[in-house]
Amino acid sequence: MNGAQDLGGMMGFGPVVAEQNEPVFHGRWESRVLANVIATQALGWWSGDASRFARESLDPRFYLTRSYYEIWFAALEKILDQHRLVASDEIAAGRSLREARKPERVFEAAGAAAALRRGWPSERDTNTQPLFAVGQQVRAKNMHPTTHTRLPRYARGRVGVVETIRGCHVFPDSNAHARGPDPQWVYNVRFTARELWGPNADARHSVSIDAFEPYLEPA
Amino acid sequence: MSHADDHDHDHDHAFSELSDVALRVRALETVLAEKGLIDPAALDVIVDTYETRVGPRNGARVVARAWSDPAFKARLLADGAKAVAELGYGGRGGEHIAVVENTASTHNMVVCTLCSCYPWPVLGLPPVWYKSAPYRSRAVIDPRGVLADFGVTLPEDVEIRVWDSTSEMRYLVLPMRPAGTEGWSEERLADLVTRDSMIGVALATAPGETA
Numbered sequence: 001m002n003g004a005q006d007l008g009g010m011m012g013f014g015p016v017v018a019e020q021n022e023p024v025f026h027g028r029w030e031s032r033v034l035a036n037v038i039a040t041q042a043l044g045w046w047s048g049d050a051s052r053f054a055r056e057s058l059d060p061r062f063y064l065t066r067s068y069y070e071i072w073f074a075a076l077e078k079i080l081d082q083h084r085l086v087a088s089d090e091i092a093a094g095r096s097l098r099e100a101r102k103p104e105r106v107f108e109a110a111g112a113a114a115a116l117r118r119g120w121p122s123e124r125d126t127n128t129q130p131l132f133a134v135g136q137q138v139r140a141k142n143m144h145p146t147t148h149t150r151l152p153r154y155a156r157g158r159v160g161v162v163e164t165i166r167g168c169h170v171f172p173d174s175n176a177h178a179r180g181p182d183p184q185w186v187y188n189v190r191f192t193a194r195e196l197w198g199p200n201a202d203a204r205h206s207v208s209i210d211a212f213e214p215y216l217e218p219a
Numbered sequence: 220m221s222h223a224d225d226h227d228h229d230h231d232h233a234f235s236e237l238s239d240v241a242l243r244v245r246a247l248e249t250v251l252a253e254k255g256l257i258d259p260a261a262l263d264v265i266v267d268t269y270e271t272r273v274g275p276r277n278g279a280r281v282v283a284r285a286w287s288d289p290a291f292k293a294r295l296l297a298d299g300a301k302a303v304a305e306l307g308y309g310g311r312g313g314e315h316i317a318v319v320e321n322t323a324s325t326h327n328m329v330v331c332t333l334c335s336c337y338p339w340p341v342l343g344l345p346p347v348w349y350k351s352a353p354y355r356s357r358a359v360i361d362p363r364g365v366l367a368d369f370g371v372t373l374p375e376d377v378e379i380r381v382w383d384s385t386s387e388m389r390y391l392v393l394p395m396r397p398a399g400t401e402g403w404s405e406e407r408l409a410d411l412v413t414r415d416s417m418i419g420v421a422l423a424t425a426p427g428e429t430a
Contacts, residue, residue, distance in 0.1 A: 005333050005334060006332070006333060007332050007333075007352055007355040007356040008330075008332030008333075008355065008356065008358075008359040008360070008383065009356065009359060009360045010352070010356040011356065011357075011360075013351075013352040013353040013356050013357070014353055015353060015368045016348050016351070016353045016354045016357070016365055016368040016369070016420075017348060017353070017368075018346065018348045018369070018415075019346065019347060019348070022346050022347065024269060024270045024274075024343065024344055025266075025270065026347075027241060028241070029240060029241035029244040029245070031266040031269075031270065032244050032245070032248055032262065032266070033244055034265065034266070034269070034344075035261075035262035035263075035265040035266050036244075036247065036248060036251065036257065036262065038265050038311075039257045039258070039261055039262055039265065040251065040256060040257065043256065048386065049386075052334055052386070055334070056333075056334075064352065067347075068335070068347065068350045070240055073240060073243070073244060073247075076247070077243075077247065080247075080251075085251075085254070085256060086247060086250050086251065086254070090246075090250045091243055091246045091247050091250065092246070093246075094245075094246040094249055094250070095249060095250060095253060096250050096253040096254050099254070100254040100255075100256060102255065103255070103256060106255065106256060106257060106258050106261070107257065107258060107261045108258045108260075108261050109258055109260035109261040109263070109264050112261040112264035112265060113264055113268065115311075116264075116265065116268055116310050116311045117309065117310040117311075118310055119309065119310035119311040119312070119313065119314040119340075120311065120314065121314040121315065122314060122315070122386070122387045123314075123315060123387075150333060150385045150386075152332050152333060152359075152383060154332075154359060154360075164317075166315070166387070166388055167315075169387045170387075172385075172386070186387060186388070188317075188388075190380075193360075196359075196360075197360055202363065202379070204375070204376065204377065204378040204379060205362060205363075205378070205379045205380075205381070206378070206379075206380055206381070207359050207380075207381045207382075207383055208380065208381070208382050208383065209383045209385075210384065210385050210387060210388045
């Protein structure tokens with residue numbers, strides 16, 4: 001969706017300011033938000049893509065004015081409510097007020113380090129062939145889904161060149177909405193800055209994105 | 220952890236608002252635990268992993284190895300995730316890693332305009348600026364301006380390649396090895412490799428420069 005998360009090319013946010021000696025977390029609550037997001041996602045009832053969509057579908061006015069972990073927490077509350085696991089009155093009360101669906105397994109301390117070390121790879125085997133070849137010109141589609149997508153607005157309608165085929169990966173546009181992994185080929189596509197930003201752009205600047213096959217058409 | 224920990228570092232921001240968030244987070248965690256949906260001890264493992272075990276020192280060791288061992292560098296550029304696994308790194312947020320090499324003629328910079336994708340196993344969790352609107356908005360349209368914010372000016376004839384990453388493929392920049400480091404051990408070289416140089420908003424530290 002064309003939400004506030006799609007920031008590439010926007011102007012007016014000011015300079016990038018790096019914090020010196022920045023801690024990993026600014027307060028314990030940030031670390032618990034991250035951990036709760038990872039642990040509840042591991043229940044298997046929704047994907048990381050669904051979590052991402054929950055963040056980017058927050059009100060843009062909220063998204064642009066809150067800190068990163070406030071956004072994560074608001075999205076976690078939303079997704080837990082959508083799945084009828086935790087309601088806002090329970091957070092207000094600070095205790096469980098009703099039973100929730102029982103998980104087959106929880107993310108347990110005993111296996112936690114090993115699970116993080118394994119990760120959750122998105123690449124899948126496939127018997128399909130990629131539609132596009134390395135070196136081929138492709139156009140990113142002019143599309144504006146109201147659902148999750150990983151095609152940034154600044155690339156839509158623009159022509160680039162396939163530089164690498166990344167393999168076949170779980171398709172976030174489908175997976176975010178519980179429509180299954182629907183694996184798709186992923187291509188690294190390089191756009192010149194002039195194609196993206198016009199003739200006055202720096203001739204020695206390009207931007208590359210990893211685009212799922214359904215985002216692309218021959219050019 | 221004591222109650223007071225929730226308020227550490229918060230004093231620079233809107234105090235009452237953030238304390239409210241801290242209380243809500245605590246309440247949510249209590250509810251989730253009561254319902255049997257989380258194991259709080261597993262949460263401690265997650266926090267400990269990213270607070271103390273996984274961070275940019277990992278990436279620095281990878282870069283130092285690549286500077287020292289041409290065969291490793293070739294494997295790293297061919298399949299980043301597979302090569303960093305040789306040093307024991309991998310997993311969540313770095314299941315697939317692409318490594319892009321800076322040269323005298325090409326400078327690479329990594330951003331995630333849509334969220335905050337970042338190669339966790341080699342760099343840890345991203346800093347606030349990497350996730351912020353100023354960086355995400357400008358890196359793709361004005362990378363030289365962003366570099367200037369970091370005090371970096373590249374010659375005009377250096378090509379800048381920006382990589383707008385997604386969750387599936389995370390990027391690590393292999394910075395240029397500084398001159399005057401011939402014969403250095405990997406351990407000594409790793410001290411020159413900053414986090415920012417592996418994101419592509421800085422160069423590796425030159426010998427004698429303060430890191």
